[in-house]
Structure formats: C-alpha cells, structure tokens
Amino acid sequence: MIPSENEIDVVVKRAEAGFQFLQQCNVIERAKLMHTIADEIEAMGTVLIETAHLETALPVGRLEGEKVRTVNQWRMYGDAVRTGLYTEARIDQNLGGQIDLRKYNSGIGPVLVFGASNFPFAFSTAGGDTASALGAGCAVIVKAHPAHVRTSQLMADAIHRGISSYGAPAEIFSHVVSDSFEIGQQLVKHPLVKAVAFTGSFAGGKALFDLGQSRPDPIPVFAEMGSINPVFVLPDYLKNNAETFAKQYIGSLTLGQGQFCTNPGVLIGLSGERFDTLKAYLGAEIQTISAGKMLHQGIADHYIRLKNERVECDGVRILAQGKANVEEGFAQAILVEADAACVLTNPELLEEVFGPFGLVISCADRHEMEVLMSRLAGQISLTFAATEGDMREYQELFTLAQNKCGRLLFQGMPTGVEVKYAMQHGGPFPATTDPRFTSVGPDAIKRFIRPISFQNWPDEFLPKELQNGNPLQIERLVNQQWTKD
Incomplete structure (x- = not known):
C-alpha cells in the first residue's frame, strides 16, 4: 500500500x-x-x-x-x-x-x-x-x-x-x-x-x-x-606485469557482476607491442568468466541495452566476451576496444555501464593520453598501474588526475573499499553531488x-x-x- x-x-x-x-x-x-x-x-x-x-x-x-x-x-x-x-x-x-x-x-x-x-x-x-x-x-x-x-x-x-x-x-x-x-x-x-x-x-x-x-x-x-573508475596502465609497468595485471583487472571489472560503484570500467594505455600483449591476456582472461545473475531484471535489461549501444558505436570493436547464459536476469561479461580518437569524438563512451563491461582505449602518444585525462568527468577513483619511473616520466598525467577523482591509487584495483578514517569515497561531479x-x-x-x-x-x-x-x-x-x- x-x-x-x-x-x-x-x-x-x-x-x-x-x-x-x-x-x-x-x-x-x-x-x-x-x-x-x-x-x-x-x-x-x-x-x-x-x-x-x-x-x-x-x-x-x-x-x-x-x-x-x-x-x-x-x-x-x-x-x-x-x-x-x-x-x-x-x-x-x-x-x-x-x-x-x-x-x-x-x-x-x-x-x-x-x-x-x-x-x-x-x-x-x-x-x-x-x-x-x-x-x-x-x-x-x-x-x-x-x-x-x-x-x-x-x-x-x-x-x-x-x-x-x-x-x-x-x-x-x-x-x-x-x-x-x-x-x-x-x-x-x-x-x-x-x-x-x-x-x-x-x-x-x-x-x-x-x-x-x-x-x-x-x-x-x-x-x-557512479563512476567508470579509469585505470591508466603505463609502459614500464607493462614490461614485467602484463599477465598478472590482466588477471587483476578482469577480476576487479567483473567482481559482483560489475555492480560495484568502484568496478574499473575503462582501461587506458599507449598503443604498441606491450599494450597489444596486454590486450591478448585480457581477452583470454575474460573468456573464463561465467555469466552472472544481476541484482534484478531491471538492472540486467539496462546493462544489455547499454552494452549493445556501445558495441554498435562506430570505431568500437569487441575484444572478447565471457561465457554466455541465456537465462533471464543474467549478464555476460564483455571487453570492447577503441582508439582514443574515437572516444574523444563519442564522449558517451566514457559514461558508466553498470555491469561487467570494460572499455580498453589505445592512445597514440602521451599527449593523447593527457587529452583523454582532461576530458574525463569526475570519478570516485582513478588508478595508475605504473612504476615509480613511469610516474616520474608521466608527471603531468598524475597532476591532471588529482583534479578528477576522490581516491587516487598507485597500482592495485579500486574494488575493495576500506572503511577507514582516511578513505575518501566520493569525487567531483558527476561521481557525487558534493566532492x-x-x-x-x-x-x-x-x-x-x-x-x-x-x-x-x-x-x-x-x-x-x-x-x-x-x-x-x-x-x-x-x-x-x-x-x-
């Protein structure tokens, strides 16, 4: 009543x-x-x-x-x-x-x-x-x-x-x-x-x-x-960590069927051999993920609609998908890829898809990566998969990031929020209404x-x-x- x-x-x-x-x-x-x-x-x-x-x-x-x-x-x-x-x-x-x-x-x-x-x-x-x-x-x-x-x-x-x-x-x-x-x-x-x-x-x-x-x-x-919680993966880090990182990223992306506010929905890196190797590991890893039941049918329907819209966008390609399940209420994990130029001309690609959906973005150079960072809306979290050497080399990227999020991670994944005094769970609009x-x-x-x-x-x-x-x-x-x- x-x-x-x-x-x-x-x-x-x-x-x-x-x-x-x-x-x-x-x-x-x-x-x-x-x-x-x-x-x-x-x-x-x-x-x-x-x-x-x-x-x-x-x-x-x-x-x-x-x-x-x-x-x-x-x-x-x-x-x-x-x-x-x-x-x-x-x-x-x-x-x-x-x-x-x-x-x-x-x-x-x-x-x-x-x-x-x-x-x-x-x-x-x-x-x-x-x-x-x-x-x-x-x-x-x-x-x-x-x-x-x-x-x-x-x-x-x-x-x-x-x-x-x-x-x-x-x-x-x-x-x-x-x-x-x-x-x-x-x-x-x-x-x-x-x-x-x-x-x-x-x-x-x-x-x-x-x-x-x-x-x-x-x-x-x-x-x-909500938030897409971007992860920037930098070249020196990828030299020795590609396979391990791929497992961590896919695990975090699909945790809880991607229904956490901290799932890392976007991965950004520099085009090249190391990034191609990482994408191969990511594709292999997501194919091991079983479809999971969503919180309710409305969320499942919304996920499927947004996923299909992203896949049908010009310049977006399916990298790999998880195991399918045709039962109602289940969501299949998917990883798609696009070039930074495509994303910059289609800003809706940087909006949250609530569910096990990941977008992998390839940047042509450091400048394109910085432009992409500057275009990001406010986020709850932002992660650098990087070495200390990467951070010294990409200092401008790090400086830009501090104005984009409430929690800034050096390595690791944003899922698993600690309930502590020093935790900041919130960020600039539209992640939250008051950062x-x-x-x-x-x-x-x-x-x-x-x-x-x-x-x-x-x-x-x-x-x-x-x-x-x-x-x-x-x-x-x-x-x-x-x-x-």
Whole structure:
C-alpha cells in the first residue's frame, strides 16, 4: 500500500520529534545507542542472509562479509562520535575581557536515506548513511529499496530493537516502504527534512539533487551516482606485469557482476607491442568468466541495452566476451576496444555501464593520453598501474588526475573499499553531488552536521561538550590549545 501524503507528513513530523530528542543527547550517549544497534544487527540469524540472497541473488559468502562490515561500521562510527572528533568544540574566552565565544557542531535535522540496490546491508537501511546520520544527532527516515523490501524490513526491525533496548524513542528512526517515485519526491520536498543521502544511478541522484535545490529552503542532497573508475596502465609497468595485471583487472571489472560503484570500467594505455600483449591476456582472461545473475531484471535489461549501444558505436570493436547464459536476469561479461580518437569524438563512451563491461582505449602518444585525462568527468577513483619511473616520466598525467577523482591509487584495483578514517569515497561531479564529503568511513558524519556558536552563555545552559570542566572528557580547542579538561 502506498502511503498517503498525510501519512508521509506524520512520518516526517515523528522524525522531527526524534531529532529533538537526539539534540539533548551528548556524544557518549549517541555512541552507546549506536553500539546497541550494532549488537542487534550482529545477533540476527541466518534469516537475514537467506532473505537477502533470495531478493538480490548475491552470494551467501558476500552477504555474510557485508553484514560484518555493516556491524563494524556502526561500532567504528560510534567510537568516532564518542571522541568528540566531529563536535569540533572551539572555545575563545576573555576576548577583550567581555566576550566568551564557544562553537560546536550539531545535527542538521531529519535526514532522508534512500536504500541502495547493490549493497543491501552496508549502503541500505542499516548502512553507513543511517549510521553516520544518527551519529551526527539526526533522526533518520529510510525509504526502502523496492528490490529488497523484506531484507530492508528485517534491518529496520533490528534498528528498532536496538533503539528500544537503549531506551530511546522509536521516532528517531522511520522506515517507509513504497516503490512510488512520488513518495520519494514528497519526502525530499517536506520542509522538515533537512538533508538527503542517496547511492544509485546518475539519473536518480541528479533528480533528487535538483528537487532538493528547488525547494523554498534548499537542502543538501549527498548523492553518489557512479563512476567508470579509469585505470591508466603505463609502459614500464607493462614490461614485467602484463599477465598478472590482466588477471587483476578482469577480476576487479567483473567482481559482483560489475555492480560495484568502484568496478574499473575503462582501461587506458599507449598503443604498441606491450599494450597489444596486454590486450591478448585480457581477452583470454575474460573468456573464463561465467555469466552472472544481476541484482534484478531491471538492472540486467539496462546493462544489455547499454552494452549493445556501445558495441554498435562506430570505431568500437569487441575484444572478447565471457561465457554466455541465456537465462533471464543474467549478464555476460564483455571487453570492447577503441582508439582514443574515437572516444574523444563519442564522449558517451566514457559514461558508466553498470555491469561487467570494460572499455580498453589505445592512445597514440602521451599527449593523447593527457587529452583523454582532461576530458574525463569526475570519478570516485582513478588508478595508475605504473612504476615509480613511469610516474616520474608521466608527471603531468598524475597532476591532471588529482583534479578528477576522490581516491587516487598507485597500482592495485579500486574494488575493495576500506572503511577507514582516511578513505575518501566520493569525487567531483558527476561521481557525487558534493566532492567535499565521503560516504565511507567515519568522516561520512560530516555531511549531517552544522556549526553553531554561543556567545556569553551561562555555563549550565551550554551543551555539555562546551561546558567548563568538560564533563564528557572530549578534546576541545581552547584559545588555540587543544585540551581535555
């Protein structure tokens, strides 16, 4: 049943009440709440894994690992909140003997989270967006992804059990189930919603961003919208690594049926004997890859359509294909090739194909490679398969790359995102709508906070993070000296 506009209004107003509760919770209390929720998710039995497997076709082993990651995210983010790191408490006293200024970061308001299709745990109902928003002190409304509603409900139930066990009001987390685009639009436009988090397609993310900006009171929409994650392979590296690299690249390209936001969809190198050798290894390797079932039929159909469009483009040639499977919902891996000149005149070739699709681009010389780099849109990641000698010789290429992505890799592959403080999972538009923030790692909390300054306030009415004596024992910058009272 599709919720009515009145029902949506009730949900958001409940979230506003939950936000007001969280405003009264200090960092230690919020951290304890997050750990309690993590315990509930961890305690869930095989039904969670079995349900997600049936709804998404993702392997059981992959889902078990993703559940561990999800639990660890809640605990890691909670520990980060507990330190006061994101409070960024600042105290300037005795300014001219009359002014006492104190500033800290507070939650921005109720946050709307759209569940992602490709990570039913880590980027969906109980994913990093929900954890980081609650950690910031914001109530959360999750709109379940229609492709795994039962999984989403199980996760929502676990979150509510954690909230109840901790003793917080249920209003701090709401779960909306609907496959209606209109419901999502109503939620984004509701005046009490103060931020949006989304992981998915460019079309979906951009539509939500435009909607958020068109409100009478514009709000931030933090949308991760995909990436081709280019890999530049340089000549000296290829001298001794072609066969090994080919296995790594094809493995990363087809990981999860190419349904990660970090699959390396484009490989770029210099024409010549070494690159030809690499292409032969790549072709042999992809032929060993079996067709895999996609997350749902809609994604499979979209993949097939885009794949066929690329293959039919003038100047594009099929290099090799994986094993076929005619069953519905399955995707065959494919590697195509084109010259840089062809790609530069057909920029749509540098747009993401969500699935096990790779484009190999041959550049005539270094200048053409630099031109291609300059034409790239913003990326989540960009990789150099190179030696240190390559990097010294291609310094201009490296310099250009730093303006194109959020994470720059030297060797290795971009799949396998570490959930760490130093991770930057985001990049210049159109990879994300705001390259200043990450959606992975504790710094994801920064998306949902805003600074507020208190001037000459009596100590007892200040937030505990700013009070004299620092009852929470968090670090604060007091008159340019870090201290813990």
